[in-house]
Amino acid sequence: MQDKTLYFETLHPGYGQYFEIDKMLYEQQTDSWTLSIFENRRFGRVMALNGAIQTTERDEFVYHEMLTHVPLLAHASAKKVLIIGGGDGAMLREVVKHRALERIVMVEIDPQVVSLCQTWFPNHSAGAFDDPRVELVIADGMAFIANCSEQFDVIISDCTDPVGPGEVLFSSDFYAGCKRCLTQDGIFVAQNGVPFMQLESLQDTVRRMSSYTRECWFFTAAVPTYIGGSMAFAWATDDIEVRRLSLATLEARFNEAGISTRYYTPALHQASFALPHYVEQAIRSAMTESA
Missing domain, CATH: 3.40.50.150 (Vaccinia Virus protein VP39)
Incomplete structure (x- = not known):
């Protein structure tokens, strides 16, 4: 069984949510931002930028x-x-x-x-x-x-x-x-x-x-x-x-x-x-x- 890591959304101070990363598909990092695209069993493919979820396939x-x-x-x-x-x-x-x-x-x-x-x-x-x-x-x-x-x-x-x-x-x-x-x-x-x-x-x-x-x-x-x-x-x-x-x-x-x-x-x-x-x-x- 593949180990899963977690993606934590940190948009709001003191409150957040996490997504299980079933598979990391793409990740790019610069000095000012980090873009991640990964698979999640509930939401399908997810795109996140700098700790904020941008879009998901399912919703x-x-x-x-x-x-x-x-x-x-x-x-x-x-x-x-x-x-x-x-x-x-x-x-x-x-x-x-x-x-x-x-x-x-x-x-x-x-x-x-x-x-x-x-x-x-x-x-x-x-x-x-x-x-x-x-x-x-x-x-x-x-x-x-x-x-x-x-x-x-x-x-x-x-x-x-x-x-x-x-x-x-x-x-x-x-x-x-x-x-x-x-x-x-x-x-x-x-x-x-x-x-x-x-x-x-x-x-x-x-x-x-x-x-x-x-x-x-x-x-x-x-x-x-x-x-x-x-x-x-x-x-x-x-x-x-x-x-x-x-x-x-x-x-x-x-x-x-x-x-x-x-x-x-x-x-x-x-x-x-x-x-x-x-x-x-x-x-x-x-x-x-x-x-």
Whole structure:
């Protein structure tokens, strides 16, 4: 019997989780980061960076379906989508399911991430990079937004946690740039951590983004890998009615889109905007500060 070693996630001080490493598939270390890809009997292939789990084969669908289909089905008439980050290709896989889209731009800073994930996580992208509507741009997300003159109906920021190189994608300048790159009724969404563990991050997002759009709110999904409770996704738009759509409307749009999902449903979409009271209180407190 093969001896198993353990991978400890250390994202949150004083609290963590571990994964058994059934087989180490790939490991690369530099002066500033360590990337690991390994097999785990429960989650399949797992990718971790600097003590934080990035993605797993078994539960990635929850995160990627919700961050894609909630804004796209809420918008209903999107033609152009911008993805910042998402080098593993899973967000792209979900976006290309929407047949009405005409142009999809994905901006990834590191071409090695795309290459590694196509090798070790081929089901994440599932051929999405070959879709003729897709343009892959290898560039820094902040720099791309700062220099972009194009507008998009939906912008999805599939960013890492707000530390190190990913921190700039949670900045006021980034949000201002994204607002400029949105169409009139465009929708911006981004991962925003686990509220129970990272409540201050949600408040920071409100403080930095709420002045640019008429509505700044959050929706949630339960992703097993991201420990500490449900994960929050930032939501910003000038269309204040678009997150209050009826279940009948969402069901009609979902059926018309003809997409297949494993987690997303119209009922979950509607319910995902209902937040726990402590999260609502924190958000409204931050709104008062930024008013």
